Amino acid sequence: MGLLRLANGTVHDPANGVRGEIRDVWIDGGKVVAAPADPAAAVGRVVDCTGLVVMPGGVDMHAHIAGPKVNIARKLRPEDRRDHPPFHRTNLLRSGTLGSTPTTFATGYLYAGLGYTTVFDAAIPPLGARHAHEEFHDTPVIDKGFLVLVGNNHYALDQIGRGERDRLRAFLGWLLTASRGYGLKVVNPGGVEVWKQGHNGMAGLDDPVDGFNTTPRDIVREVARAADELRLPHAVHIHCNRLGMPGNWTTTLDTMRAVEGHRAHFTHIQFHSYGGGPDDQDTFRSRVPELADYVNTHPNLTVDVGQVLFGDTTSMTGDGPLGYYLHKVTGRKWFNGETECEAGCGIVPIEYKEKSVVNALQWAIGLEWYLLVTDPWRVAMSTDHPNGGSFLAYPEICALLMSRDYRRGVLKRLPQKVRERCSLADLDREYTLDEIAIVTRAGPARILGLTNKGHLGVGADADVTVYTPGADLKAMFELARYVFKAGELVVEQGEIRSVPFGPVLVTRPDFDRGVLPHVRDWFESAYSLAFENYPVGAEYATHGETEVRCGSAS
Ligand SMILES: [Zn+2]
Numbered sequence: 001m002g003l004l005r006l007a008n009g010t011v012h013d014p015a016n017g018v019r020g021e022i023r024d025v026w027i028d029g030g031k032v033v034a035a036p037a038d039p040a041a042a043v044g045r046v047v048d049c050t051g052l053v054v055m056p057g058g059v060d061m062h063a064h065i066a067g068p069k070v071n072i073a074r075k076l077r078p079e080d081r082r083d084h085p086p087f088h089r090t091n092l093l094r095s096g097t098l099g100s101t102p103t104t105f106a107t108g109y110l111y112a113g114l115g116y117t118t119v120f121d122a123a124i125p126p127l128g129a130r131h132a133h134e135e136f137h138d139t140p141v142i143d144k145g146f147l148v149l150v151g152n153n154h155y156a157l158d159q160i161g162r163g164e165r166d167r168l169r170a171f172l173g174w175l176l177t178a179s180r181g182y183g184l185k186v187v188n189p190g191g192v193e194v195w196k197q198g199h200n201g202m203a204g205l206d207d208p209v210d211g212f213n214t215t216p217r218d219i220v221r222e223v224a225r226a227a228d229e230l231r232l233p234h235a236v237h238i239h240c241n242r243l244g245m246p247g248n249w250t251t252t253l254d255t256m257r258a259v260e261g262h263r264a265h266f267t268h269i270q271f272h273s274y275g276g277g278p279d280d281q282d283t284f285r286s287r288v289p290e291l292a293d294y295v296n297t298h299p300n301l302t303v304d305v306g307q308v309l310f311g312d313t314t315s316m317t318g319d320g321p322l323g324y325y326l327h328k329v330t331g332r333k334w335f336n337g338e339t340e341c342e343a344g345c346g347i348v349p350i351e352y353k354e355k356s357v358v359n360a361l362q363w364a365i366g367l368e369w370y371l372l373v374t375d376p377w378r379v380a381m382s383t384d385h386p387n388g389g390s391f392l393a394y395p396e397i398c399a400l401l402m403s404r405d406y407r408r409g410v411l412k413r414l415p416q417k418v419r420e421r422c423s424l425a426d427l428d429r430e431y432t433l434d435e436i437a438i439v440t441r442a443g444p445a446r447i448l449g450l451t452n453k454g455h456l457g458v459g460a461d462a463d464v465t466v467y468t469p470g471a472d473l474k475a476m477f478e479l480a481r482y483v484f485k486a487g488e489l490v491v492e493q494g495e496i497r498s499v500p501f502g503p504v505l506v507t508r509p510d511f512d513r514g515v516l517p518h519v520r521d522w523f524e525s526a527y528s529l530a531f532e533n534y535p536v537g538a539e540y541a542t543h544g545e546t547e548v549r550c551g552s553a554s
Pocket residue numbers: 062063064122123268384387
């Protein structure tokens with residue numbers, strides 16, 4: 001067995017300053033290695049990449065692909081699968097169904113086909129961790145991990161309300177370890193709990209959370225602080241309060257200030273950037289320029305977009321009150337869920353229409369974010385799959401970012417009011433291939449603190465995507481020429497060639513175990529299961545784990 005040589009490709013590896021240079025990538029044992037002293041003697045297999053574009057494998061930092069909520073969405077929408085032809089079993093592939101919430105096997109195949117090799121589920125209640133790991137077991141090719149919901153966790157809220165910072169930090173460290181999770185997520189912090197108590201769950205940053213002597217502002221600040229003190233690879237991941245509400249941009253800006261200089265990632269920021277009067281769709285407009293200015297001048301902050309694409313999809317969220325709101329607005333069937341002591345959930349089918357001023361503005365507002373954040377390292381591509389659209393829309397977003405003419409062509413079809421209420425028509429910026437490589441792989445890998453992903457330097461995981469460049473940008477990104485996962489050829493011209501299973505990415509921060517008796521007592525009084533039965537055992541990591549060390553993020 002010699003080395004694998006990807007020869008003479010045009011390499012885009014922005015993390016290592018390689019911007020479209022013709023060079024080789026050498027691979028050995030699943031890792032990128034240095035070129036050998038005697039290439040002729042060392043090479044085992046050569047893949048000719050002449051004329052092709054070589055990038056690290058894609059990294060999706062915010063999607064919903066596993067766990068209770070995704071599975072319920074599959075059950076809620078049989079029509080979604082009837083409308084899309086299924087995968088049939090072959091010698092290599094398992095059968096599966098498609099639509100906005102593909103089955104586990106289909107999810108792995110589809111991501112791999114797009115050239116994505118690492119994907120994070122963004123919202124798992126710790127009590128749903130076992131379920132998420134079970135579905136990861138059946139999700140082929142990609143490496144995967146998840147963020148645990150903590151922004152409405154009763155124990156966490158109680159410690160925040162009491163000013164018990166040390167106990168909060170230790171609990172969150174334990175929770176990540178016990179769930180075999182990767183990062184901390186807050187969803188409508190405090191608001192979901194208020195909603196579960198029967199009140200308005202769309203309240204503002206300083207409204208009280210009854211029974212916990214705290215506010216959303218306190219929760220955001222304290223979890224951000226704990227994530228930094230635990231030295232987690234990824235900052236606190238924030239889904240702000242008042243998602244989707246006209247006028248919510250002030251809440252978003254206040255939340256950016258509320259982290260008080262700690263690292264913070266603001267997710268699906270598109271849904272949080274709206275001007276206009278409360279519940280007044282006639283004044284609905286973009287406030288991206290003001291928010292992007294704030295992000296541009298605060299290097300502690302990063303965002304992913306949550307781009308909306310036109311068409312039918314399924315909204316699914318840990319934001320229970322938002323699910324209720326969407327059900328009222330659309331009149332469509334819905335599911336509402338509760339996870340004891342931890343979280344909520346709402347699922348509603350949704351269709352984004354070109355003719356709708358609000359939907360068309362959401363589409364434009366997402367694109368404004370990509371074009372107004374000056375540093376591409378701090379804005380990651382996402383559709384909040386499947387909330388704004390499927391991850392299968394990423395090639396379409398690449399085309400919209402790289403071609404001003406294509407973008408303007410779509411904008412022209414939309415209601416006139418869209419051009420009046422956002423800045424998109426005035427934005428000339430066109431993304432380069434390097435910038436696409438940043439927002440789809442190098443940037444999200446860095447934001448997540450994945451030191452072995454998103455680049456092709458020596459020691460990186462040999463996850464590599466090779467595209468055929470062409471004038472049709474969407475087609476270029478839809479049909480990967482080759483995809484290598486840990487050095488193994490998994491996709492060739494859009495066809496799956498082999499089906500390895502990637503490990504789960506976890507982090508295990510050091511925490512003060514002295515907190516555990518206190519947590520245990522609380523479990524006895526609050527949960528319907530025993531403390532001892534809560535942690536997820538190693539037997540759930542069936543395809544192995546990769547532990548990303550705390551303190552390794554730059
Ligand atoms: Zn999400």
